[in-house]
Amino acid sequence: MLGSAQYFSPEQAQGLPLAPASDLYSLGVVLHEMLTGSLPFAANDPIASAVAHVTAPTPSREALSRAMPPELAAIVHRLLRKDPAERFTAARDLDVALAAVEAVPQRAADAAGLGNMPHTRAARRARGGSDAPAARPGNGAGDPHPARVVRERSDTPPLHPLRQRVRVPSANRTPFAAWTSTTRMREWTRHATEAFAEHRTALVLTAIAAALVFAIVWAGTRTPAIALADVRRTQVLHARAALAARGLVSSAVERPDVAVPAGSVIDQQPIAGTAVHRGDRVRLVVSSGPPLVTVPEPRGRSYAEARAALARLPLASTFEARISGAPADTVLAEDPQPGAHVKPGSAEMVVISTGPQPAFDGYGGYDPGAGPAGRQKHGRFAPGAGENGGGVGGD
16 A cells, blocks of 8 residues: 555645645545545546546545545545645544544434444443343243344454554444444554654655656646747737737736836746746736836925926926915925825926015016015016026916
């Protein structure tokens, strides 16, 4: 049995790292065979058996319950789960579960029709009840030849690879069925676990061989390779559609880029020309456009300082005058707020204080010689003579 493909765990068949749960899976296959007389994943050859352990569904508890008690069916179902995390984590956990099954009350024996078996009557005596056997049909109360109880004898052959049979007192036998004993199963589990540990090297070598066989079979069933197309500098939607048409799966992540327009593919992995198969994954890097601009903090600075700082940024800055108690020619506020991240070319409004009362030239306007605040025109700053008007709005 040790090392045969019929008892492989899914992770053994795939060449993945092994754990105690892998041995418990193999033990679950053995328990299934003990209780039902057949393997859970039967196949015509070892390769098909290894593949079945990976792909075939785990027998349901309902199907297992038709061949064994529901409590044992739950244990076997858990042992045969494909995910190692869903199995028992250690042999002691399995032993605890089997002990709980062994403690099932007398009603299980009555339901199975085993109420008059010797180990059942011993359990009745332990509870203080009568151990008198039921009368046979045709035997009256005064029958001079009462029915004799024959001591139970098990004809179960020794379990391979164990050569020594485990003897268990009949009073400790579970009343589930006459063909097996949970106590014997627990003892067998302990010895089998030790046997697995002793043959771990052989199991690892066998698992490696099975992984190679599985890889060869898997490689033989793959579709022909194709050369990966170059989808760089194309829109991501078109790129993903082209890859999907060739049976490839794509994923996309965004990255800022000054040269590549937003929404276009910057890079791809694997690179163009790589041999790929249907179902392989291609990773696309998509441009999100130029990097965002962080809005500076000009509040409290002068108009000239704020204008010089904003002129170095790719923002459409405009300045608005407002009467305020703050010193004239200083920045009061801006929109968006300082620290905000905006796209290049976004509008930026800066509010400049004109002081308590702007200068008046007596002709319905502002005195051009009264500084930047005096050059206010309909609420906007207009650049004065000899000043660079870049980034400053005017009418």
